[in-house]
Amino acid sequence: MPPSKPISELTPQEARGYQVFQQSCARCHHAYSEHGLRGPGLQHLFKHKYLPSGAPANDDRVSEAFLHGRGMMPAFGNKLDDQQVQDLMVYLHTL
Ligand code: HEC
Numbered sequence: 001m002p003p004s005k006p007i008s009e010l011t012p013q014e015a016r017g018y019q020v021f022q023q024s025c026a027r028c029h030h031a032y033s034e035h036g037l038r039g040p041g042l043q044h045l046f047k048h049k050y051l052p053s054g055a056p057a058n059d060d061r062v063s064e065a066f067l068h069g070r071g072m073m074p075a076f077g078n079k080l081d082d083q084q085v086q087d088l089m090v091y092l093h094t095l
Contacts, residue, residue, distance in 0.1 A: 001044050004032060005094035017091025020084045024076060025066070031095055039073055043095050059089060 010018060021031060028038035035041045040052040048057050053070070055061040063085065069075035080088070 001047055004043055010091070010094060013087055014091045014094055016084075017087035017089070020080065020088040021091055024080065024088075028073070042092065045095050046093050047095075062092065063089060 005014070007015075007018065025031075025042075030037050030041040030043065032043050033041045034043050045051075045062065046057050051057050051061060051065070053065075055065075066073065067075060067077040067080075067085070
């Protein structure tokens, strides 16, 4: 599996996405491990063919999961604005 992009090399947009992740996702998901916390580890999220649920690992399915919520995961659709969602998605692609 190719390594995740180091935090020190993130572009400005990726770094903004990292901040969104820290604020909204990090309490339940590791970004740099595939080991579960409260939810599955998200390292290599887009490098795998499938998400933990078995859905294809693409932008639509990933954003749908956190915008609408899933199981014990709350919905973030009303908590993040469009820019934050875009920044977060760009960041998730670095993992
Ligand atoms: C309160 C804890 C919690 C928070 C906060 C949280 N998640 Fe989750 N997340 C979960 C749990 C639990 C699952 C497993 C849900 C299931 O399939 O039952 C999950 C699943 C996922 C999945 C896998 C979906 C799939 O189809 O397998 C992704 C991607 C994800 N979360 C991304 C995020 C992102 C991005 C954020 C921040 C915006 C976030 N999560 C915030 C708990 C959380």
